Amino acid sequence: MANLVLMPQLGISDDSAVIAKWHIKAGDTVKRGDRLFSIETGKATFDVESEHGGTVLAMLAEEGEEKPVGAPVCAIGDAGELFEAVGDDGLPVSPRARALAERAGINPKRAAPTGPGGRVIERDVLKLLDNQEDAAFCGEAAHAKDVDAPLGYTDRPLSKMRKIIAENMTVSLRNTAQLTHTASFDAAAIIGYRKLLKADPLLSGITLTDMVSFAVTRTLPQFPELNAHLHGDTMRCFSDVNLACAVDTERGLMTPVVFGASKLTLLEMSKQLKGLAEACRRGSIASELLTGGSFTVSSLGQFGIESFTPILNPPQTGILGVNAITTRVREENGAIKAYPCMALSLTYDHRAIDGAPASKFLQALCRNLEAFTSLLEK
Amino acid sequence: MPKCQFVDPAKARAKGELKFESIPLNAYQKPFAESASAYSETDLLGMFHDMQLIREFEGMLYSVRTTKQYNGVEYVYTGPAHLYSGQEAAAVGMAYTLSKDDIIFGSHRSHGEVLAKGCAAIKNLDEKTLYGIMEGFIGGAALARVENVNKSGDVRDLALDFLLYGFMAELFGRDNGFARGLGNSMHVFFTPFGIYPNNAIVGGSAGIAAGAGLFKRVNSKPGMVVCNIGDAALGCGPVWEALNFAAQDQFTKLWDEGHNGGLPILFNFLNNHYGMGGQTSGETMAYGVLARVGAGISPTQLFSERIDGYNVFAVIDAFERKRKVVTEGNGPVLLDTVTYRFVGHSATDASTYRTKEEIEAWQAIDSIITFKDGLMMHSKCEAVENNIRERVTKIMKLAIDEGISPRVDLSRNPDGIRQYMFSRKTVEKYDSRTPDVAAPIEGNSRLAKLAGKSRFAFDPSGNPVSKIKQFNVRDALFEAIIGKFYADPTLIAFGEDNRDWGGAFGVYGGLTESIPYHRFFNAPISEGTIVAAAVGYALCGGRAIPELMYCDFLGRAGDEVFNQLSKWQAMSAGALQMPVVLRVSLGSKYGAQHAQDWTSLAAHVPGLSVVFPATPYDAKGLMNAALSGSDPVVFFESQKLYDTGELFHEGGVPAGYYEVAIGEPDVKRTGSDVTILTVGASLYAGIGAADLLKEKFSMSAEVIDARSLVPFNYEKVVASVKKTGRIVLVSDACERGAHINDFARNITELCFNWLDAPPVAVAAPNVICPCPELEDYYYPQAGWILDAIHEKIVPLPGYAAKMNFTNVEKMRRERLGI
Numbered sequence A: 001m002a003n004l005v006l007m008p009q010l011g012i013s014d015d016s017a018v019i020a021k022w023h024i025k026a027g028d029t030v031k032r033g034d035r036l037f038s039i040e041t042g043k044a045t046f047d048v049e050s051e052h053g054g055t056v057l058a059m060l061a062e063e064g065e066e067k068p069v070g071a072p073v074c075a076i077g078d079a080g081e082l083f084e085a086v087g088d089d090g091l092p093v094s095p096r097a098r099a100l101a102e103r104a105g106i107n108p109k110r111a112a113p114t115g116p117g118g119r120v121i122e123r124d125v126l127k128l129l130d131n132q133e134d135a136a137f138c139g140e141a142a143h144a145k146d147v148d149a150p151l152g153y154t155d156r157p158l159s160k161m162r163k164i165i166a167e168n169m170t171v172s173l174r175n176t177a178q179l180t181h182t183a184s185f186d187a188a189a190i191i192g193y194r195k196l197l198k199a200d201p202l203l204s205g206i207t208l209t210d211m212v213s214f215a216v217t218r219t220l221p222q223f224p225e226l227n228a229h230l231h232g233d234t235m236r237c238f239s240d241v242n243l244a245c246a247v248d249t250e251r252g253l254m255t256p257v258v259f260g261a262s263k264l265t266l267l268e269m270s271k272q273l274k275g276l277a278e279a280c281r282r283g284s285i286a287s288e289l290l291t292g293g294s295f296t297v298s299s300l301g302q303f304g305i306e307s308f309t310p311i312l313n314p315p316q317t318g319i320l321g322v323n324a325i326t327t328r329v330r331e332e333n334g335a336i337k338a339y340p341c342m343a344l345s346l347t348y349d350h351r352a353i354d355g356a357p358a359s360k361f362l363q364a365l366c367r368n369l370e371a372f373t374s375l376l377e378k
Numbered sequence B: 001m002p003k004c005q006f007v008d009p010a011k012a013r014a015k016g017e018l019k020f021e022s023i024p025l026n027a028y029q030k031p032f033a034e035s036a037s038a039y040s041e042t043d044l045l046g047m048f049h050d051m052q053l054i055r056e057f058e059g060m061l062y063s064v065r066t067t068k069q070y071n072g073v074e075y076v077y078t079g080p081a082h083l084y085s086g087q088e089a090a091a092v093g094m095a096y097t098l099s100k101d102d103i104i105f106g107s108h109r110s111h112g113e114v115l116a117k118g119c120a121a122i123k124n125l126d127e128k129t130l131y132g133i134m135e136g137f138i139g140g141a142a143l144a145r146v147e148n149v150n151k152s153g154d155v156r157d158l159a160l161d162f163l164l165y166g167f168m169a170e171l172f173g174r175d176n177g178f179a180r181g182l183g184n185s186m187h188v189f190f191t192p193f194g195i196y197p198n199n200a201i202v203g204g205s206a207g208i209a210a211g212a213g214l215f216k217r218v219n220s221k222p223g224m225v226v227c228n229i230g231d232a233a234l235g236c237g238p239v240w241e242a243l244n245f246a247a248q249d250q251f252t253k254l255w256d257e258g259h260n261g262g263l264p265i266l267f268n269f270l271n272n273h274y275g276m277g278g279q280t281s282g283e284t285m286a287y288g289v290l291a292r293v294g295a296g297i298s299p300t301q302l303f304s305e306r307i308d309g310y311n312v313f314a315v316i317d318a319f320e321r322k323r324k325v326v327t328e329g330n331g332p333v334l335l336d337t338v339t340y341r342f343v344g345h346s347a348t349d350a351s352t353y354r355t356k357e358e359i360e361a362w363q364a365i366d367s368i369i370t371f372k373d374g375l376m377m378h379s380k381c382e383a384v385e386n387n388i389r390e391r392v393t394k395i396m397k398l399a400i401d402e403g404i405s406p407r408v409d410l411s412r413n414p415d416g417i418r419q420y421m422f423s424r425k426t427v428e429k430y431d432s433r434t435p436d437v438a439a440p441i442e443g444n445s446r447l448a449k450l451a452g453k454s455r456f457a458f459d460p461s462g463n464p465v466s467k468i469k470q471f472n473v474r475d476a477l478f479e480a481i482i483g484k485f486y487a488d489p490t491l492i493a494f495g496e497d498n499r500d501w502g503g504a505f506g507v508y509g510g511l512t513e514s515i516p517y518h519r520f521f522n523a524p525i526s527e528g529t530i531v532a533a534a535v536g537y538a539l540c541g542g543r544a545i546p547e548l549m550y551c552d553f554l555g556r557a558g559d560e561v562f563n564q565l566s567k568w569q570a571m572s573a574g575a576l577q578m579p580v581v582l583r584v585s586l587g588s589k590y591g592a593q594h595a596q597d598w599t600s601l602a603a604h605v606p607g608l609s610v611v612f613p614a615t616p617y618d619a620k621g622l623m624n625a626a627l628s629g630s631d632p633v634v635f636f637e638s639q640k641l642y643d644t645g646e647l648f649h650e651g652g653v654p655a656g657y658y659e660v661a662i663g664e665p666d667v668k669r670t671g672s673d674v675t676i677l678t679v680g681a682s683l684y685a686g687i688g689a690a691d692l693l694k695e696k697f698s699m700s701a702e703v704i705d706a707r708s709l710v711p712f713n714y715e716k717v718v719a720s721v722k723k724t725g726r727i728v729l730v731s732d733a734c735e736r737g738a739h740i741n742d743f744a745r746n747i748t749e750l751c752f753n754w755l756d757a758p759p760v761a762v763a764a765p766n767v768i769c770p771c772p773e774l775e776d777y778y779y780p781q782a783g784w785i786l787d788a789i790h791e792k793i794v795p796l797p798g799y800a801a802k803m804n805f806t807n808v809e810k811m812r813r814e815r816l817g818i
Helices: A095-104 A122-130 A132-137 A160-175 A188-198 A208-222 A266-282 A355-370 A372-377 B009-013 B032-036 B041-067 B088-097 B111-124 B127-149 B155-171 B204-218 B231-235 B237-246 B290-297 B312-327 B356-364 B367-375 B378-400 B445-451 B473-485 B527-539 B551-565 B599-604 B616-627 B680-697 B715-724 B739-754 B772-777 B782-793 B807-816
Strands: A003-006 A016-022 A035-040 A045-049 A054-059 A066-068 A072-077 A178-186 A228-231 A234-237 A243-245 A247-249 A252-254 A295-299 A318-332 A335-349 B103-106 B195-198 B225-230 B265-271 B305-308 B333-338 B492-495 B520-522 B544-548 B581-586 B609-611 B633-638 B666-669 B674-678 B701-705 B708-710 B727-734 B760-764
Touching: A035 A072, A095 A122, A095 B739, A122 A228, A178 A318, A178 A355, A188 A208, A188 A335, A188 A355, A188 A372, A208 A243, A208 A266, A208 A295, A208 A318, A208 A335, A208 A355, A208 A372, A243 A266, A247 A266, A318 A355, A335 A355, A355 A372, B032 B312, B032 B367, B041 B088, B041 B111, B041 B155, B041 B367, B041 B378, B088 B111, B088 B225, B088 B312, B088 B367, B103 B111, B103 B204, B111 B155, B111 B195, B127 B155, B127 B378, B155 B378, B195 B204, B204 B225, B204 B237, B204 B265, B204 B527, B204 B551, B225 B231, B231 B237, B231 B265, B231 B290, B237 B265, B237 B290, B237 B527, B265 B312, B290 B305, B290 B333, B305 B312, B312 B333, B367 B378, B445 B473, B473 B616, B492 B527, B527 B544, B527 B551, B544 B551, B551 B581, B551 B599, B581 B616, B599 B609, B599 B633, B599 B708, B599 B727, B599 B739, B609 B616, B616 B633, B633 B680, B666 B680, B666 B715, B674 B680, B674 B715, B674 B782, B680 B701, B680 B727, B680 B782, B701 B715, B715 B727, B715 B739, B727 B739, B727 B782, B739 B760, B760 B782
Parallel strands: A243 A295, A295 A318, B103 B195, B103 B225, B225 B265, B265 B333, B305 B333, B492 B520, B492 B544, B544 B581, B581 B633, B609 B633, B674 B701, B674 B727, B727 B760
Antiparallel strands: A003 A072, A016 A035, A016 A066, A035 A045, A054 A072, A178 A335, A228 A234, A247 A252, A318 A335, B609 B708, B666 B701
16 A cells, blocks of 8 residues: 655644645655655744655645645655555545544544545544643634724634634533632641752752642642543553643744653753743644643642632543632731742643542642652652 | 165166056047037036136236226236137136045146136135135135125126236236235135135246155055146256156155055146247147157156047046046046147237137137037027127226225335235144154153264363264254154154155154154255255245255256245145245265255345254254244255264253244353354354464454344344444355345444445355365365454454465455456
């Protein structure tokens, strides 16, 4: 069977890409892993490697040509083999995949096809649904100027990116039973520890959000319903925490994933989060690192937000919002005393977990953060 | 191959001379007056009446067909009109001699025989029976119509109106017709009057009549069978098969006392000298004189004679003499009944192949005019003529009246025809008498052997039982069939090498010791008549298991399976049942003409149930179900599987009686990733593929064994496809037109929104089956199923397909027709 090489999807918002350079020509013999071509997405340039060995049977795009994501750009197979051409727009979607996508309210053409001849099949849509969290976090800095609008307003068609976000947000709110609890804790322990770390050049990069994320990875394993994906009648509980973390970039929010986060030390986690954030900002993040999270942490504390309701990324069942640190007072042995207070806003899917256990998670997380040094020892 | 008869080489090689008896030609030469003197005036006027009725009836049909009116009554008739005009004396002479126990079969040109035999039955039956028959036909609906126009109070007169009405309503396609208007001109019949199906396939009645004769012989029923077919039917191979089948030596030499003797059949060749436009003697046939043929069939020469079908007395004389031959157990008999048709083959035939002089010469000796002149009772004859014309006009008006005689309303009742395709009765036995058997079933040696076999392929600890000790498909079929032989006294089984050999593949081994010759016998290598005889046997009220040794021989029985076995239930609008289980064995290892799966051909033709079990449990259960029904079942068996033990049914094959419902597929293995629907022996390729998918790709396949092709309940398959979203269909039939493509299309329609890929058919390629060493390139293998999944449904990681299932290759093959 000849294999069609399709234009890959790099960013969640990319609908097309330009073939910047071909590294092969028709008739060449290629092996798995050989560079086939480079593409430009406007954010970055990437090399695409061959997943198949064989002879290049045909080139279906020219250098400089823009092709939709999923369109065939070349064919690789046995020398002389005939293959079936697929048009750029004709990317087929199986009826089952289409029906599933319709039920979930998403566009199946956004799925990366793995069926024969580039057909989107059910599993591709399921994967796309798994990746919803990324799309849900994608924002877009589309700030068109409309000052001269004669009637006081202008009609501005939504960008594709905005449409995707709108779709994902609506799906999340329509298809889940989400609600938010907020609790706060005494942040003195983590602030104190942060001060200690600052003194060490090796450890100075560790942030408060890193520490909250670390605490999340240590608390979640006791609450499997929150480290899970809910698919219809099935809850997929993950044995490890694959922590998605919202990163603000100039193109909008992205959510790279730290896989196996509960096994990482604080320093390792901090380094990974930093590396991922940089890759996102550079535009060189690998697309497979943008999907597969089991729980998400999103911080708006840096904007002084004291409480908010993060929106779930289905099929994930929980997302934690990290708020700003404020000063509060409390009674201590009859005296009024000020202390640094951080609020955490947990949005959870009530279909997956009830209010009491969700609150217990939040409570446990707060206690772990208040006794952060003990947590590090565990 | 009975051992009691020694094939002596000395005798076979001895010098000598074969002598034939001379064959009489028109021996009856009595003058009219002398002939007539033996009959009463009533009888003679009756003969005239019946002949004139045929002439008038056909005149009416000719008139509406060509001038759109009859006797001032307008009607447009566009159907067939193969008229009897000219041949009346032959029909009336025959019918005059027939009793109520005698039955006739006919051809496309049999209106005259229907009317003549109908009139004879009306004369022969007592009034109470006659009235009962009319009352019993479609709940008295037809009778009520004629009673409205006949107040004579004379039952026989009423019955004549009834006969004409049932016949005409059938001709004109009305719901009150003898076959609810679904049969038409060429298929008119009415069994309560002894008129059995007329056949629109030339010579089609010959083999069926042989089966009817067999029914009378086996079940000791009185009366004889008359097969009315034309001279040109002798150009058809199946007619020669039927003549030989009916005259087999074994009936007199080997069948047991009390049931032996030649079959009581009179093959009446109505020799009108033309087969459509082909002149038989002189152009298209070699016999010169048709009567010669009898001498080539058997030492009795079939008591063959040429008789003058233009002389009603000559016909009566011949039939009376031949009845004696048949009654004495010396049948069958062949008659070359000379006659002539005045009109063309059909209404569109301009008779360009014969001269005006020839037609006029025969018209000059018109049997009716000759008869009328001979009678010298002109005024009485004219009264008869007028009466007939009046009657035909009256009944015609009744039959064409849309209000009185509507057609089957297929708008309001869309199942108006579908309801007759199958009779769907459960009939344990077709007669209540004690079955004729040679010994009690308990003493059967094969059954005793089977008692020691393991009815499941694995022992209680899960280890496979040795092949020789497994109760297999062959045993399962035997167990079902022998059981039925002891339950239904009418059951007979026959085919090539059935008796001492035990069937070419051993299914019948051990049956000979229990079942006497007349219920279980070897047939000549005449596949057409093997099936046709079963059809005739069943039409008369018995149950039969004919066998085709190889599916590839189905072509030899094409007309009999596709036009006869499948159609008579519906063409009788439910009046007839067809309890025939046609066993067909699918070969392998024997190359292109002995290894084909033609199940799809059988499935294509409406009116047949088609089953193909692949396990002993299903083989026994489906055979039991087939043998307890009233419908024709084409029962396919695979020679690849006769030795196969039971691998699936928990607890093995029950020793007691049970049925597997025809039309219900069976989930042989449950799974969730892909459905594999198999037909027949390809079940095992499907299971092999499921094993490979599980082992190498962690995919779980659901394997469904179709078990039946027609009817087919899609529920389980639909549920499975809704679950998996994917289906591969597997069959050993050649891909083009394979029934699995029909399944695939229906599944696409029924499950479209659940499909993750198109249903994919994996079948034998559109080539000949090669030698056994190359069969793995012909019959679908487990690997092909993986190839198809990989190429068309979901790529299997790291898999390299061996066969080319790509769409590009498909286009190329289709373009080349391979």
